[in-house]
Amino acid sequence: MSGNGTGIGASVKRKEDARFLTGRGRYTDDINLPGQLYGYILRSGMAHAKIGAVHTDAARAAPGVHAVFTGKDMEGVGGIPTGWLIHSKDGSPMVEPGHPALAIDKVRYVGDCVAIVVAETAEQARSAANLIDVEREELQAVASIEAAEADGAPLVFDEAPGNVCYDWEVGDRAATDAAFDAADHVVSIDVVNNRLIPNAIEPRAAIANYDPATGDYTLYTTSQNPHLVRLLLGAFVLGLPEHKLRIVAPDVGGGFGSKIPHYAEEAILTWTAGQLGRPVKWTCERLDAFKSDTHGRDHISTAKLALDADGHFLGLHVTTKANLGAYLSTFATCVPTYLYGILFAGPYTTPAVYCEVKSFFTNTVPVDALRGAGRPEATYLLERLVDKAAVELGMDRVEIRRKNFIREFPYQTPVALQYDHGDYDATLDLALKAADWAGFEGRRAEAAARGKRRGIGISTFIEACGIAPSAVVGSLGARAGLYESGSVRVHPTGSVSVFTGTHSHGQGHETTFAQIVSDMLGVDFDAVDVVHGDSAKIPFGMGTYGSRSLAVGGTAIYLAVEKVIEKGKKIAAHLLEASAEDIEFENGSFTVAGTDRSKTLGEVALTAYVPHNYPEGLEPGLEETAFYDPLNFTFPAGTHIAEVEVDPETGEVELVAVTGADDVGRIINPMIVDGQLHGGLAHGIGQALLEECVYQDDGQLETGSYMNYTMPRAADLPSFNINHNTTLCTHNPLGAKGVGEVGSIGVPPAVINAVIDALRPLGVNDMSMPATSQRVWQAIQRANG
Amino acid sequence: MNDFTYHAPTSLDDALAALRGAEGGTLIAGGQSLLPIMKLNLAAPTDVVSLAGVAGLDGISDDGDSVTVGAMCTHAQVAGSATVQGRIPALAAMADGIGDAQVRNAGTIGGSLAHNDPAADYPAACVALGATIVTDRREIASDDYFQGMFMTALEDDEIITAVRFPVPARAAYAKFANPASKYAVAGVMVADGPAGVRVAVTGASGDGVFRMAAMEDALRGSFSAEAVAGIGVSSDGMLSDTAAGAEYRAHLVAVMAKRAVEACG
Numbered sequence A: 001m002s003g004n005g006t007g008i009g010a011s012v013k014r015k016e017d018a019r020f021l022t023g024r025g026r027y028t029d030d031i032n033l034p035g036q037l038y039g040y041i042l043r044s045g046m047a048h049a050k051i052g053a054v055h056t057d058a059a060r061a062a063p064g065v066h067a068v069f070t071g072k073d074m075e076g077v078g079g080i081p082t083g084w085l086i087h088s089k090d091g092s093p094m095v096e097p098g099h100p101a102l103a104i105d106k107v108r109y110v111g112d113c114v115a116i117v118v119a120e121t122a123e124q125a126r127s128a129a130n131l132i133d134v135e136r137e138e139l140q141a142v143a144s145i146e147a148a149e150a151d152g153a154p155l156v157f158d159e160a161p162g163n164v165c166y167d168w169e170v171g172d173r174a175a176t177d178a179a180f181d182a183a184d185h186v187v188s189i190d191v192v193n194n195r196l197i198p199n200a201i202e203p204r205a206a207i208a209n210y211d212p213a214t215g216d217y218t219l220y221t222t223s224q225n226p227h228l229v230r231l232l233l234g235a236f237v238l239g240l241p242e243h244k245l246r247i248v249a250p251d252v253g254g255g256f257g258s259k260i261p262h263y264a265e266e267a268i269l270t271w272t273a274g275q276l277g278r279p280v281k282w283t284c285e286r287l288d289a290f291k292s293d294t295h296g297r298d299h300i301s302t303a304k305l306a307l308d309a310d311g312h313f314l315g316l317h318v319t320t321k322a323n324l325g326a327y328l329s330t331f332a333t334c335v336p337t338y339l340y341g342i343l344f345a346g347p348y349t350t351p352a353v354y355c356e357v358k359s360f361f362t363n364t365v366p367v368d369a370l371r372g373a374g375r376p377e378a379t380y381l382l383e384r385l386v387d388k389a390a391v392e393l394g395m396d397r398v399e400i401r402r403k404n405f406i407r408e409f410p411y412q413t414p415v416a417l418q419y420d421h422g423d424y425d426a427t428l429d430l431a432l433k434a435a436d437w438a439g440f441e442g443r444r445a446e447a448a449a450r451g452k453r454r455g456i457g458i459s460t461f462i463e464a465c466g467i468a469p470s471a472v473v474g475s476l477g478a479r480a481g482l483y484e485s486g487s488v489r490v491h492p493t494g495s496v497s498v499f500t501g502t503h504s505h506g507q508g509h510e511t512t513f514a515q516i517v518s519d520m521l522g523v524d525f526d527a528v529d530v531v532h533g534d535s536a537k538i539p540f541g542m543g544t545y546g547s548r549s550l551a552v553g554g555t556a557i558y559l560a561v562e563k564v565i566e567k568g569k570k571i572a573a574h575l576l577e578a579s580a581e582d583i584e585f586e587n588g589s590f591t592v593a594g595t596d597r598s599k600t601l602g603e604v605a606l607t608a609y610v611p612h613n614y615p616e617g618l619e620p621g622l623e624e625t626a627f628y629d630p631l632n633f634t635f636p637a638g639t640h641i642a643e644v645e646v647d648p649e650t651g652e653v654e655l656v657a658v659t660g661a662d663d664v665g666r667i668i669n670p671m672i673v674d675g676q677l678h679g680g681l682a683h684g685i686g687q688a689l690l691e692e693c694v695y696q697d698d699g700q701l702e703t704g705s706y707m708n709y710t711m712p713r714a715a716d717l718p719s720f721n722i723n724h725n726t727t728l729c730t731h732n733p734l735g736a737k738g739v740g741e742v743g744s745i746g747v748p749p750a751v752i753n754a755v756i757d758a759l760r761p762l763g764v765n766d767m768s769m770p771a772t773s774q775r776v777w778q779a780i781q782r783a784n785g
Numbered sequence B: 001m002n003d004f005t006y007h008a009p010t011s012l013d014d015a016l017a018a019l020r021g022a023e024g025g026t027l028i029a030g031g032q033s034l035l036p037i038m039k040l041n042l043a044a045p046t047d048v049v050s051l052a053g054v055a056g057l058d059g060i061s062d063d064g065d066s067v068t069v070g071a072m073c074t075h076a077q078v079a080g081s082a083t084v085q086g087r088i089p090a091l092a093a094m095a096d097g098i099g100d101a102q103v104r105n106a107g108t109i110g111g112s113l114a115h116n117d118p119a120a121d122y123p124a125a126c127v128a129l130g131a132t133i134v135t136d137r138r139e140i141a142s143d144d145y146f147q148g149m150f151m152t153a154l155e156d157d158e159i160i161t162a163v164r165f166p167v168p169a170r171a172a173y174a175k176f177a178n179p180a181s182k183y184a185v186a187g188v189m190v191a192d193g194p195a196g197v198r199v200a201v202t203g204a205s206g207d208g209v210f211r212m213a214a215m216e217d218a219l220r221g222s223f224s225a226e227a228v229a230g231i232g233v234s235s236d237g238m239l240s241d242t243a244a245g246a247e248y249r250a251h252l253v254a255v256m257a258k259r260a261v262e263a264c265g
């Protein structure tokens, strides 16, 4: 690992930006197939209704229309599956209702797919859809957790009494109860984790094609994981064998989790293309994206922390209710459980932790992973509670954290995870210094002189990335493995193609992975290209989410490169008339140890493909594949500090500074890593201050456009002060941990703790996300009595 | 969006003729209000008549005791105009705070006034400054022009050609913007000009722009922030939405009024 100009550790400019910045990216909507038709999905405008006859004659007769299909037409086709089986406390499996791609007897949320209209143009399909008459009987909707659990609440599914999907737990309840019995102090908190709408800049899109001559299906789709879509769509929904179904996820403009799930539209399009024998294209419009892309978060929790007289944490008890929406999306069930409950040790030595989660069906868009997926929810709760404990015990907010930090590794938490390594003091110290924590009171006073209330807030967190290993997640209910694949093909003249099962939709894999391979093989960075996103080209892989791509996918590539080098040594040894054990590989050359006799990688590659003078018994070619199943999660950690100024007259919160000290493991490309941190921070700040998905009681989406759903913009954000303290992951050869979700996990509690710190002198001790000006003003009014 | 016939006249007469000849015609200026509602099928005109090429609707002139702004001037042009900045800086600053850069580069003063969105900024400026709306056939005083949410004194086929703003002795605009849309949640223009002391509020009421008589009286007595600071604003009739309930909005009107007076210097 030389760390040269383009190697590991260098801020190489991104390969992919040449096409993105010049408008030459090739997104799904840029793809057009000869003879293609356009599909328009008619969506339910009611949150909960029985549907009777669907009259489509007028739509079928409209200009340009080729076909209209409804739920009845697709009856018999498999439903959309979910990827993780959760068991309740009593051992019973979760309630897992069917999810027809097109609604059959009932619609269950505003946005539910009712029919597809296929026409010559998108406009024709759209206007014809207006002519469809759906006989409906509106039912009372349950649009929130509170409504879902109310006595006598209407049922989203008859088979789910109380609208409960499962009632899950993790940790030792008896031990935790005992910790509370022995405690000197108990601090409790109620928190809501606000529901978010992901808003990737590229709306979802798909084109499906069926070739009657070969029986092959191809689906181009905006997905973070093409093989997962192939598995679910092929095996579970349409019953198509893998070799007849090709999934291509080309350039994808952001996912944030919302492009992980296999969506009904993908099944509808592919099935429709098969029916018509012509390609069918669909591009979601923004307003439909608001009500059909999976949403994120949406928890209501109550928690308590037991402490001894000195402020050591003794026990933590968390009770959470989670909203899963109207159907079980691909990873919906594991996000509030195995990506949430097992995070509650945080960076602390709390010896007893117990978390119970009850998840509900509601008449809202299905909820699934959103950047951080479970970990932001856990971190927010824990870091709010720790701050509250400091205040109630009269302790310093930093000292209470330091007092409870884990310092011996590996560390087995009471909630399943085993942390391999970390240094939480180092990131805390770094952040305190970089943020000038010590000088804050001066800044508070200066702001007060201007009539502003200034506050500072902190969050010290760990997260768990690269969910693994497969055998363990399988035993917990995962219906897929969580390994990754990588192939390295050295071409005859020494350039390299790398195939990865991960998918890049903003993360810069084409650059980062090329840096690793070029560094390891000693070939030019420009001589390495990374191929991803096409099930016909790449080995079976699990895609990109959970900050897994480098730690899991990068490691698979690393292992494949090692295999290439091992084989190269045999070829070089033959050419150099030496023994393979004596060959050393460095900077692209195979050298007989202790001599100046060597062969370049290019010479070895050419020999592998023109094997005239070649080792006996060795296969020609220089191409290797590795599948890597990690031994454990990776555990990025860090400290985030936020500083705000509140205008007490209007309640406006200005975020004036954000400082991060992060340990994300080995950094391959510092520029890309900082970019990921910036994006994650913007996302987390959006959740803390701006973004809130609101449903009306009748299940209508109130915040259904950018007129009232507030995405963070550049002007809402300060310049970020990012710092790194790197410790290496101990169980993958790159030492990589993960960075894509860090910002959205770490920063929200720091921001809210800062707002509360600013307002505490006014008597405000609590604040919900997002801390909008109205919410802050109301809190000040309440405190004033 | 439905199909429609597009007209690109070059004179006011041709524009009027196209409009009158259409079954359900509408004018388009910057399209920043019209196109969103057409996309939502809330408007489905048979004919769309563009004012972009119509002569005589552009330009900003300094007429001594007033400044005249052509109907097709974009918000960015008003914000960037040396004349407006020099004579009525509050108007330039107001225009600079409309929406975002894209909206300011496309949206026009004529379109904004014709549309009369209850959360638009120009209505407050027009009423506070006592502006006159000039059309193809007459001049309309601001006090008569705004007739409630999305309602104006314009006839169906009437075209705004310009807006004339008297130059005030002092004026300032304070706006609390919706964090998502950037429209006004509460926008208050305070002016001390030829029309007297005026306090005009936009964004807050379901009836559109309105004046705050109690504040105007107080300011006539003493033009100072203290004079208006104690004057409460009732939440009756205030708009209520995700960004601001009626009570908070009423409070913001009071705060913005005070800040506008302060900014008058």
Ligand SMILES: Cc1cc2nc3c(=O)[nH]c(=O)nc-3n(C[C@H](O)[C@H](O)[C@H](O)COP(=O)(O)OP(=O)(O)OC[C@H]3O[C@@H](n4cnc5c(N)ncnc54)[C@H](O)[C@@H]3O)c2cc1C
Residues within 6 Å of the ligand: B026, B027, B028, B029, B030, B031, B032, B033, B034, B035, B036, B051, B071, B072, B097, B098, B099, B100, B103, B106, B107, B108, B109, B110, B111, B112, B113, B114, B115, B117, B119, B120, B121, B122, B158, B159, B160, B161, B181, B182, B183, B184
């Ligand atoms: C994201 C966004 C944010 C915005 N934020 C703000 C804001 O903060 N403050 C604000 O004030 N506005 C805001 N707007 C509205 C913006 O200022 C519009 O440009 C303006 O309201 C309409 O002007 P236009 O030129 O685009 O008119 P158009 O959309 O073209 O037309 C609007 C209406 O006016 C009619 N019309 C246009 N010109 C004339 C004329 N000369 N005579 C007669 N009728 C005419 C049209 O027939 C149409 O009915 C925002 C808009 C958007 C999209």
